[in-house]
Amino acid sequence: MASWKSHVRARLQLRDHTEKRPFVGVFSSLSQLEERFEARKQFLGEVKSESQERGAVDVAINTRLLQLQLKESEHFADKLSQTVSDLTSVLYVKEAEVQYWQSRVSQYREEALTLAKGSNGLKATLAQLDFTIECQAKELGALRAERDRVQAELAQARREKDELLQRWMEDKREEADRLNNYNDIQERWQRLTQQLRKHLHKEAKAHVPTVASGATAADAPRSHQDICSVK
Amino acid sequence: MADDKDVLRDVWFGRIPTCFTLNPDEITEREAEPYYLLLPRVSYLTLVTDKVKKHFLKVMKTEDVEEMWFEYEGTPLKWHYPIGVLFDLHASNTVLPWNITVQFRNFPDRDLLHCQSNSIVEAHFMSSIKEADALKHKSQVINDMQKKDHKQLWMGLQNDKFDQFWAMNRKLMEYSTEEGGFRYIPFRIYQTLSDRPFIQKLFRPVSPEGNAYTLSDLLKEMFPAALPTEREPKRYQVLIHGIEPLLETPLQWLSEHLSHPDNFLHICIVPAPSD
Numbered sequence: 027m028a029s030w031k032s033h034v035r036a037r038l039q040l041r042d043h044t045e046k047r048p049f050v051g052v053f054s055s056l057s058q059l060e061e062r063f064e065a066r067k068q069f070l071g072e073v074k075s076e077s078q079e080r081g082a083v084d085v086a087i088n089t090r091l092l093q094l095q096l097k098e099s100e101h102f103a104d105k106l107s108q109t110v111s112d113l114t115s116v117l118y119v120k121e122a123e124v125q126y127w128q129s130r131v132s133q134y135r136e137e138a139l140t141l142a143k144g145s146n147g148l149k150a151t152l153a154q155l156d157f158t159i160e161c162q163a164k165e166l167g168a169l170r171a172e173r174d175r176v177q178a179e180l181a182q183a184r185r186e187k188d189e190l191l192q193r194w195m196e197d198k199r200e201e202a203d204r205l206n207n208y209n210d211i212q213e214r215w216q217r218l219t220q221q222l223r224k225h226l227h228k229e230a231k232a233h234v235p236t237v238a239s240g241a242t243a244a245d246a247p248r249s250h251q252d253i254c255s256v257k
Numbered sequence: 258m259a260d261d262k263d264v265l266r267d268v269w270f271g272r273i274p275t276c277f278t279l280n281p282d283e284i285t286e287r288e289a290e291p292y293y294l295l296l297p298r299v300s301y302l303t304l305v306t307d308k309v310k311k312h313f314l315k316v317m318k319t320e321d322v323e324e325m326w327f328e329y330e331g332t333p334l335k336w337h338y339p340i341g342v343l344f345d346l347h348a349s350n351t352v353l354p355w356n357i358t359v360q361f362r363n364f365p366d367r368d369l370l371h372c373q374s375n376s377i378v379e380a381h382f383m384s385s386i387k388e389a390d391a392l393k394h395k396s397q398v399i400n401d402m403q404k405k406d407h408k409q410l411w412m413g414l415q416n417d418k419f420d421q422f423w424a425m426n427r428k429l430m431e432y433s434t435e436e437g438g439f440r441y442i443p444f445r446i447y448q449t450l451s452d453r454p455f456i457q458k459l460f461r462p463v464s465p466e467g468n469a470y471t472l473s474d475l476l477k478e479m480f481p482a483a484l485p486t487e488r489e490p491k492r493y494q495v496l497i498h499g500i501e502p503l504l505e506t507p508l509q510w511l512s513e514h515l516s517h518p519d520n521f522l523h524i525c526i527v528p529a530p531s532d
Contacts, residue, residue: 030503033503034264034502035267037501038267040500042270042271045273045274045353045499048353049354050272053274054295057294116421119418120420123420
């Protein structure tokens, strides 16, 4: 219990110890005696007047005393019935309180049931979600493996592409070399052809009559063989 | 929780031993004996003094009797304040029993309200309860009650029936756990050395940050002089139902457990005894 709470409780008890307890016994006794005195005074008056009404001067004191006691008993009986009535009303209040608490208990029970149902539902959903997560985890594993495989294939394809490119470049280079060689030969041939033409032209100028008379069809293949040997 | 209910019982069954004496200036046929009574702290003077009136009327003539009123050491006692508040305010730290003078003439109209019957006390009591619930629940709880429920509250107080009263009053003390307390705390702070009847302002039980306010927080706001300082000796006593609660007591708990039946927390600030 919190200290402030126990302090309040202790102080209230201390207060009653000084204000209430020393006086409650005396005050209640005094009150009861006063009440009893008042009642006796009233009853005595009534009994006296009744005796006088009857004219029975010689009524024994004992009879008066008995009547007084009877009246007192009736008075206390009335008070007791009042107490019983008070207790009955307290009982009704308590019963109403019990009913109220019972209704609160049943309300809380219903709330607990609803909460338990909700909890079960949530548990089922949780289990379902766990299963889904497991499936998706497996699926993810498979997809990752597939991705690794595809990546490996892609790397292989890239390597092959690079090799092919390399080979293609090699071929191109060789082809270029070949073309350059061909061009060089062609150029040399052209230069030789020109030189031969010049030479032929010179020769033709110098030996025009000889060539004109002595040239036959048999000379042509010989010239061709010369060309080949130059080559 | 059982301890809390014990606190409610202790509060309800608080009693003040009182000696009623007839004012010597009253005209009597013979000398009037004093009348002794244990007064319930939570009740009202005019509600529990039928026997006192009956006792003194026995020695007085009818023509000399006007409205009965009470005074303590020359101060007229306001019947519309709870008895415990009157005692704490005017007579705490005095020798018991509490000596009250009864008068049947010269009614002090400027100081006291007239009270011809218990129906006026009932009207005052119900009005206070409604005001308190307006502060606590925007009047929702008291308006949801039926007429018979209101009657049950009143009859519980009138007949000093703790169970009957609390069977209904606990509804006025409920609040939702989300709110953490009432909307505002119904309280009244009384001082002896002031012409002002009492201090009553709006004060929430919980701060905007969600911390519970304490009695110290309330006094800091309403009456800072009542708080003790390290430098000087204690000047004031802060009394609720005749006790001094610790200043760190949460205000919400005090309101739930130490409020009077009118649902107000009545706090008396009196000068500290010199001895």
